[in-house]
Structure formats: C-alpha cells, structure tokens
Amino acid sequence: MADPTPQPSLFDEGPFAPCPAPFNMAAHTLAAAAITPEKVALEVIAGPGAVAARWTHGELAEAVRRTAAGLAAAGIRPGDRMLLRLGNSAEFPILFFAAIALGAVPAPASPQLTRAEVAAILADLDPALVALGAGLDLPPGVACPVIGPAEIAALGRHPPRRFAATMPDDPAFIVYTSGTSGRPKGVLHAQRAAWARRMMWQGWYGLKPDDRVLHAGAFNWTYTLGAGLTDPWAAGATALIHAGPPDRHVWPRLAAAHGATIFAAVPGVYRQMLDAPGLAEGFAGLRHGLSAGEALAETVAETWSRATGRPIYQALGMSEISTYISFSPEDPPVPGRSGRPQRGRRVAILGETGDAPLPRGTDGLLAVGRRDPGLMLGYWRRPEETAAAFRGEWFLTGDRARMAADGTITHLGRADEVMNAGGYRVAPQEVEAALLRHPGVAEAAVVDLPVRDGVSIIAAFFVPAGDAPEAAALARHCEGLLARYKCPREFHAVANLPRGSNGKLIRRKLRDVRGGM
Template sequence: MSIDPSAPVPERFNMARYCLAAAGETPDKPALIVAADACGTPSEVWSYAALEDAILRMAGGFRTAGLAPGDRLLIRLENTSAYALTFFGAIAAGVVPVPASDQLSAREAGFLLADSGAAAIALSPALPVEPVPEDVRVFAPEDIAALRNSPRADYAGTRADDPAFLIYTSGTTAQPKGVLHAQRAAWGRRPMYQGWYGIGPDDRVMHAGGFNWTYTLGTGLTDPWANGATAIIYTGEKDPEVWPKLIAAYEATIFAAVPSLYRRILKYAGAGPDTMPSLRHGLCAGEALPEAVAREWFERTGTVLYEALGQSEISTFISSSPSVPPKPERVGKPQPGRRVTILPQDGGDEPLPAGESGLIAVHCSDPGLMLGYWQRPEEDAAATRGDWFITGDLGMLDEDGYIAHQGRADELMNAMGYRVSPVEVESVLAEHPGVAEAAVAQVEARPGVEIIAAFIVRGPGDAVSAEALDAYAEERLARYKRPREYIFIDALPRTPNGKLRRAALAAMRASHTA
C-alpha cells in the first residue's frame, strides 16, 4: 500500500504506536536483528509482537516509577538493544527521552542532564555523568532490564504536537542546544520513504551506527519499523572490513552510513560486485558525499549511493533516491510533500530564482519540523523568517529542481556526521593553563578528507605540547569533537575590530605544513 507523504497528521498521535503498527499486521515478522559478529547468527531477534510487548511493558514500568507525561529521561547507556527499548518505551508512555551519545565526557553529559531538567536518567556505570542531583531518579542497566517485566501499559493518548523526544545539537555558542521534537516527527519522516529510501516491507535495513546515535534511531529504526521492514544493528567492533561481510551474512537490502565510512570500506574492505549480493543501494547523510566516492562505489559494487541533506531540527528533506537519480555536484531534490526554497542570505522571505545562491529554507508547516529549541526562544526567533525555517545551509536551486549544497552560513563544522561548534571546542581548550588563545577550524587534510584542527597560542613561557592538549581534550570532549591536529602559532588572525578570521586558519595550516 502506498503512503501519501503529504497526508495530514492525525490529531491524536503517538510516535511509538505509529512505528509499531506492524505488530498487529505481521506480529511474527522480525522487526529487529542485533548482530554481534558477521557469522550470520544474530545475538538477538525481536519479532514485531515481542518488540511491542517489551516497549509497552517498559512504558508501564516508567509510569509505575512515577514518571509523568512530559518528564525528561536522559539515556546514557551503551550500544545495546536496551537503548532502543528505553527510547521507544519512554515515548510510548508520553515521557520525553533525551538520547545521549556514549562518546560524551562526564562533563558534557552533566550539561545535558542539567539543561534538560531531566527527572530521571538511564545510566550505565561505564558512562559517568557529573554531577547527578539527588532528586534525579537513576535507572541502572539492571533496572532497565527489570522494567521489561512490568505490567503492560497502553500507548499514551498523546496529541500530534505533544513533546516526543529532545535531542542536543551543536550551535554557534559554547554549549549544545536542545531540539524538542513532537510526536508528529515520525509522521513528518514519510517523505523520506520513497524520496530517499525507496523502502518497502520486504527490505532489511542495516544501519552502521549504534543504537545511541539519533541518525540510527531515525533512519535505522523508526523508518524501517514504520514500513514493516526489518532493522539490523551491529554491536561489534566496527572495522571497515566487517561491513560487506555483515551485509552479505544478514542479507541487507539497504545500507545506511556516513560518506566517510563508504570511503573506508572502498579503501580497506575490497568491496566488489559479488561481496554484497543482496544490497539494492546505499544511503548516506551527515556530511557531503564526494563525487569520487559515489563513482567508485558504483563502479566497484554496481549499486548506487543516495545522498540526503538534513539536520537535527527536521531530519533529511533533500535527497536523491531510486526515483531521483543522483546528479553531480547536487544533493538531490526536495522530498515529495516538502516545501523547500532558497531565500536571500541578507534578509527577506521572497524565494530566489533558479541559479541564485542563498539560504536553504523549509516551510514551517512541515510536520517533521521541531517544536522549537529547548528554553531558547531567541534561537527560535532567529531561525524563522516569515513562514520559513532557516536551516543555516547555503544552496542553489538549478533549472532541473536539484539543489546544490554550498556549505554552512555559520561556522559549524562536520565530524563523522555530527555537527560540531568550533566555539564549544575552543572554550574547552582555552581553559588549559598553558593556552593563551585557541581557535578551531575544519581543514582539508588530503583530498576528500577533512579534519578538525586546533590553532594554539601558548601562554607566555609555556611549552604545552599537542599530546598534553589532546589528553586534556579527551577528558572533556566527545571523541568526534576533539581536534585531530594541533598547530602552534604566534597569534590568531583577526580583523581590525578583533574578530577572529576563521577562514584564514586553513591558509595558516598550509603554511605550517608546507
């Protein structure tokens, strides 16, 4: 049955109920396969009926524990199926999960706990948080497991605009900002089904990310389940060589990853036309897909990579797909049902004609658009212009309806599919006693490979080393936020008014490495 991507969202809507509708239609079908290795024997197989039962029992457990609809629950768990059950169990109960990466430092996780005002935290002892206030309810892994034995609840009678989940993303300040999504967020992903995935109930979707990544929670779980397909998540060591073996062993038909992983698979895994016979195509998002990688992947495997552009506030909204062939130097077209335009960078809400560059904007009526930034009304105001949400991405619409992505209008960086604020990294490095000033920028290490580099002005008489700064950052920043390179300079490049000239940093690196 075809799904209309522009159909209005029902007034009463629970995201978990929507995603698990197949439990009533194909209860015995595998909904989730958890793979610990590439031998083809899964460590876990969850049917739709078993998955729904566990999620509704967890919803009942959260209610019994005293969590009320709207309460926030920070999830600080490792990469296991318990993460997904906790996330969807909370949504089923009307509780608002706050997913956190296991890569975050204790300090970063502590900020999320405090800023979200979470009433509870699902916490692995291997993933510390500092501090945890006494009035915050702590669910240890054994408590989460016990919740699956709670009396089964029904789905909360939430409305489409009620809060569903809260995710944190880098902004242009020193701390991440919360993005609050409504229950309708899952319905708002419907344009992606054929506008990017080309998905059907017979597909087996393997996502390269862990359970504790929002890219996986959406593309790897939410959308396959909403289509009655089978989701496959791997929890073992993620060497590039393992992915073709996993795809073949578990007969995945769609594979989703960041472009840099496709590049590493091509380089190290010997991917070829016979290594992944079940694969129909690949999906990539999170960072720009180099044309050379897309071309080599097709030449080596015979399958196409479909790219998408999106962000935490709305997920993906521009993409290529089986019905929208990739076009060189273009991300794709607006997905069916989306209203996307290009607005002048310097103001105004009149769309620009084809061929002119400006800010990519999405209409505020899109059901996939966030409710707003968590407790940041000034950010909400800055992100809207008339009836349009300003994404912060620069682009150009061509005469064929394709959109070229031309980078960010702000200074956000991209690392392994995560947005990273240079200000956040700089503020941490500047706290080191041996650092007088610090600046961070994304630079090209070699063709097609970009890294985060730190430019350091040492304190007077100090000889702080790159190794010392890296160790310092390791304790305070998630791995994907940490600089890969430290460059020591005498002074930061600034304008006459003292503003950092971040664009000049790449040239300074070139002169230091020449």
C-alpha cells in the same frame, strides 16, 4: 516569446497528507505488530552470522508497552524528561519508545560524551530519570533517580499499557546538538516527526516491507534512530544494527551474512571500506546504499558503486528536521548536486533579508516551510534562538545553497561556522573553550580542514601562554573534556590569530595560516 521573469527558487508540490489525531509516535512506529507480529523487526548483530538479540514486531511492541507501564509505576509522567545514556543494545530503542508511548520525553546522549559534556546536558534537561548502560558513568551529583541494566529489565515485567493518546504537536523527544555558543542545544521534536518521515520512504530509501536495513551508526545517533530503526519498523521491515567490535571492513561480511537489502552509513564508512576484501560479493544482495551526515565525495560514491554495482543515494538534513533533500531510486543522482526536496516539502533559497524566494540559480540561504510536519517544535529552553531561526513563513536551516532550474539543490556549506567532522556537527566555540582551559594556551581558534577528497579534520591554532605545550599534551587535555569526534587532530602554535579591525576573529584565514606552515 519566453517569459523573461526568472523562476523563483521555490519547491512546493502541495502539502503532505495531514498527520492524523490523536497520534503517538511509538504507536505509529510499532503498528506492524498488529499486521505481522511474527516477522523479525530487529537483529542486534555481534558479528557476521552472530545475532546477539532478535526481536519480532510483536515482541518489540509488547516490550515497549510493558516498559511504558514500568516507567509509569516508577513515577514517570507525561511531559517528564528522561536522559538515555546507553550503548548499542535493544534496551535503548525499547526505553526510547516506551517513554514516548507514555507521553514522556526521552533525550539520547552519546556514550562518547565526557562527564563534563553530560553534566551540561543534565543541567539543561533537568530530567526526572536517567537510564545508564553497562560500563558508562555519570558526573557526580545527579539529582534524579538513575537506573541501570537490572532496573531497566525490571521495568519490562509490568502488564502492558495502552499508548498515550498524544496529539501531533505534543512533545516526543529531544536531540542534543552542538550550539554555536558552545553549550549543548536541545532540539525538541513533536509526535508528528514520525509521520513526516514517511516522505523519506520513497523520496530517499525506496523502502519496502521486505527490506532488511543494515545501519552502520550507533543507536543514539539521530541518523540511526530514524533511518535505522523508526522507518524500517513503521514500514514493517527489519532493522539490522551492529553491536560488535569496530571494524571498517566488517560491513560487506555483515551484509552478506544477514541478508541486508539496504545499507546506511556516513560517507566516511563508505570511504574506509573501499579496500575491504569481498566488497562486491558482500553487497551482492543489496539494492542500494544510503548516505547522510555530511557531503559524500563523488569519487567515493563512484568507486564504491563501480566495485559493488550498486548506487548510493545521499541526503541532506539536520537535527531540526532530519533529512529533507535527497536522491532516490525514483530520482537518480545528478552529478554535482546534493539532492531534490522530497515530495511534500516546501523549500526555497532566500536572500540575507526578506522572505521572498530568490531566482533559481542564485546562491542564498536554504529555508524550509515552517509548517513542515517534520520540523522541530523549537530549541529546548531557548525561546530567543527559536524565534531567530524563523523568518516569516520560513525556517532558516543555516545552510547556503543553490536551486537549479530542475529543482535540484547544490549545498554550498554552512552559513555559520559550525564544523563538520566525520559526519558530526561540532561548534568551534565548544572546542576552543576546552583548549583555553589548558594553562599553556592564551588564545585558541579551531577550524575544519580538508585533508583529502571528502575528508576533513579539526585543526587547532593557539597562542601559547609562555612556552608552547606539546601537541600530545594538548591532545590528552582535549580527550579529557571532549568526545573523541570533537578533539582536534592537529595543533599549531602561532604568534597571533587573524583578526579584523574590530578585533573579531576571521576564522576562514586560519586555513591560509596552516597552508603557509
């Protein structure tokens, strides 16, 4: 007779190989320099067939070690924070890994951020140095030294130094993401984060040393930094990054011209290129595609795969742990599911209280074992939020999900109200705070709204303070305060915002308000 006890929603295939000690993320990532120093590690692509910069594994490691020495000569010490506001040029990964090689802590900042957003990060980070790319600016009153392209190049003229003998739990880098309070929130990662990424090599990528990985993202984005640079280099493969003008149809031509074998992008990029000419021919040399950042619509995946003859393997992740649930060449996609926990992960579905996994097939809170080597050290300067993110032996991801009997995961959305627009997580409170700075707005609330399969936009609902301002005026106002991906695409004036008996905003009802217009 079958056991009537439901199987708990726990995925645990044993611990991942322990991270060696000492361990330096930069040394680990650039280790191929000692094995295949002449092999190409990075091509920064200006256009199909046009390479703006090319670096071998040996040259890259040498540049990182020289730049680390330059940073030390400039007074940067282990533990110092550095803000990197740079574009898609080779100087970004060289500076990023040079800081880690020294034991300092780099924090990338998107070139899309406004001065106000950068000012908030500067105040929180308190950096010892800011690296600023060509054509970018900073808010006034930056207290620390600021270096530009000429000074960055000069850093690399010093004799190379050894990689710092850091330990696995020593700080390595900080990634800023939107917090639910509307303030930027720094996610502090340990050196061991690079070691843990090895779980993705077969659990998602099927990564091989002879791969050429073309990534559609910006250098500073966590997805690109990990899947587009760190992992290909650590595996001895080649990273291909486009730094040319934006063009939604350029990717098949880039893949063909530069011999890409793996293509990585957010779902929106796959959707936008479906009508690209030469789609099948461009990706003929591809083994498969990778998708992360938001849910990939099955219709988009099916259409792209039919056109190219290549599968897409999607992954679920977050800044605090990177991708940890995915499908892969060894574990093909299951329709309607988001993926399977990667081997070495400990994942469970929890209830609203307690730390015992719920039965499989039950909806609940998605959680990751707190001893996962890829898990963050904590939120920078936010001990209360860090403590609140853990429950017993589990880290609460903030996602709702369901685990099937076969261990596959169905993602059911965020447990909180953080929006997802174009693959970016955006806190509604941050957008609302910007709207409320307009004199014509008395109350404001925003929500992400689906406009078609797999595509959502941010819509704003506001109670006017007098005559309602025009949508165009509000759009210009937001563009001056927020990065483009955070700006609402719709503006709706309403008499009242939906609230409960306690006066709390009922955000989900905004979708009904919009639907009734």
